[in-house]
Amino acid sequence: MNEHKPEESLKIENIVASAKVTESLDLPSLASQLKDAEYNKKRFPGVVLRMQDPKIAALIFGSGKVVLTGAKSIDSLSRGLEILGDQLRALGIDIPENLTYKIQNIVTSADLGTPINLNKIAVGFNLDKIEYEPEQFPGLVYRLDDPKVVVLLFGSGKLIITGGKVPEDARRAVQRILSELSNLGLI
Amino acid sequence: RLRKWQRRIRVSNATERNLAFALSELDRMASALGLPRNVRETAAVVYRDAVDKNLIRGRSIEGVAAAALYAACRQCSVPRTLDEIAEVSRVSRKEIGRTYRFISRELGLKLLPTSPIDYVPRFCSGLNLKGEVQSRAVEILRQAGERELTSGRGPTGVAAAAIYISSILGGERRTQREVAEVAGVTEVTIRNRYKELAEKLDVEIIL
DNA sequence: AAGTTACTTTCAAAAGC
DNA sequence: GCTTTAAAAAGTAACTT
Numbered sequence: 001m002n003e004h005k006p007e008e009s010l011k012i013e014n015i016v017a018s019a020k021v022t023e024s025l026d027l028p029s030l031a032s033q034l035k036d037a038e039y040n041k042k043r044f045p046g047v048v049l050r051m052q053d054p055k056i057a058a059l060i061f062g063s064g065k066v067v068l069t070g071a072k073s074i075d076s077l078s079r080g081l082e083i084l085g086d087q088l089r090a091l092g093i094d095i096p097e098n099l100t101y102k103i104q105n106i107v108t109s110a111d112l113g114t115p116i117n118l119n120k121i122a123v124g125f126n127l128d129k130i131e132y133e134p135e136q137f138p139g140l141v142y143r144l145d146d147p148k149v150v151v152l153l154f155g156s157g158k159l160i161i162t163g164g165k166v167p168e169d170a171r172r173a174v175q176r177i178l179s180e181l182s183n184l185g186l187i
Numbered sequence: 188r189l190r191k192w193q194r195r196i197r198v199s200n201a202t203e204r205n206l207a208f209a210l211s212e213l214d215r216m217a218s219a220l221g222l223p224r225n226v227r228e229t230a231a232v233v234y235r236d237a238v239d240k241n242l243i244r245g246r247s248i249e250g251v252a253a254a255a256l257y258a259a260c261r262q263c264s265v266p267r268t269l270d271e272i273a274e275v276s277r278v279s280r281k282e283i284g285r286t287y288r289f290i291s292r293e294l295g296l297k298l299l300p301t302s303p304i305d306y307v308p309r310f311c312s313g314l315n316l317k318g319e320v321q322s323r324a325v326e327i328l329r330q331a332g333e334r335e336l337t338s339g340r341g342p343t344g345v346a347a348a349a350i351y352i353s354s355i356l357g358g359e360r361r362t363q364r365e366v367a368e369v370a371g372v373t374e375v376t377i378r379n380r381y382k383e384l385a386e387k388l389d390v391e392i393i394l
Numbered sequence: 395a396a397g398t399t400a401c402t403t404t405c406a407a408a409a410g411c
Numbered sequence: 412g413c414t415t416t417a418a419a420a421a422g423t424a425a426c427t428t
Contacts, residue, residue, distance in 0.1 A: 014418040104406040138339030155338030
């Protein structure tokens with residue numbers, strides 16, 4: 001399917017973003033009024049709100065700050081924040097109309113289309129940027145400086161790129177890995 | 188000044204006391220695991236190097252000692268899994284692994300991933316298998332490595348499967364359960380690895 | 395033996411211990 | 412460092428059927 005075009009196999013699997021929706025929130029009342037809200041101050045200081053539409057989980061804090069996770073696209077992330085704003089406004093809370101957010105992390109999957117030998121990569125790549133402990137985890141952990149992301153490489157040729165701030169980071173990471181692998185004759 | 192001397196003596200005492208404790212810990216764990224003296228000495232060197240580079244800061248002596256022992260086993264080609272080290276330590280497997288990564292990087296140990304081959308002697312002796320069966324298992328693993336059948340798989344599981352196969356080929360069959368026991372993996376894992384090795388290495392086995 | 399569930403690794407933010 | 416969220420990769424583990 002994507003065997004010959006790794007770049008076309010790029011798929012955003014999860015986006016984590018933060019935002020500030022207001023100055024302060026009364027979490028106990030929020031938790032009791034919102035249907036899918038969960039709140040255990042002993043367990044975690046924020047309210048956990050699960051949305052179904054764009055399947056997103058929101059962590060709401062007393063400071064008015066929020067964390068959104070689970071979005072599979074920037075568009076659904078935006079919609080999720082809008083929906084959250086509407087739900088809070090429906091409770092009589094003053095929430096600005098144009099909420100802004102900051103993407104903190106994007107998790108992307110990709111496929112090189114060819115199996116790779118992790119042992120050889122572990123020897124050929126810069127040792128201090130790699131961690132490969134098959135006893136612990138089947139993936140090889142490769143930390144890139146530019147783009148500043150962490151890539152998990154699997155023997156199947158599939159990858160997970162995480163730590164990026166923009167979708168482009170994943171594409172550049174795959175591009176860089178492909179050239180490094182070909183330079184070492186490992187692909 | 189006298190103060191300065193007292194301080195030096197105090198620091199020196201604490202340092203020596205900590206080192207003595209660490210060394211006794213290394214010895215206790217090594218004994219519990221039945222590790223030879225060269226491994227204990229290697230671990231002691233790793234630990235001392237870690238102390239000299241102030242890598243103990245913010246870490247427990249026991250954690251660093253356990254990580255040093257784990258590293259020493261690998262350096263000496265007689266690997267123990269993190270779980271095995273954790274069993275004789277008071278520190279969790281997670282903490283040992285984290286500390287190992289840290290000292291490994293800071294001391295530039297440059298350890299390659301553990302090879303399944305290094306587990307063969309220990310597992311085979313645990314199963315009372317002769318050198319011939321052992322050699323055959325090593326050969327199977329060598330081929331498995333070349334054919335990329337070890338990427339991402341647990342070294343102990345692959346080694347166990349190879350030994351299972353060689354024990355049958357050598358006419359000294361050990362059951363999957365027996366091999367699983369000494370290797371510390373499940374029978375399911377041995378079965379999965381064994382099937383893969385058998386079909387991709389055309390090592391036909393008649394049961 | 396097959397299935398299912400779950401845990402390992404990576405990442406980032408939030409408030410507080 | 413921990414707690415909580417989400418998600419993928421592939422291997423291994425632990426239960427149930």
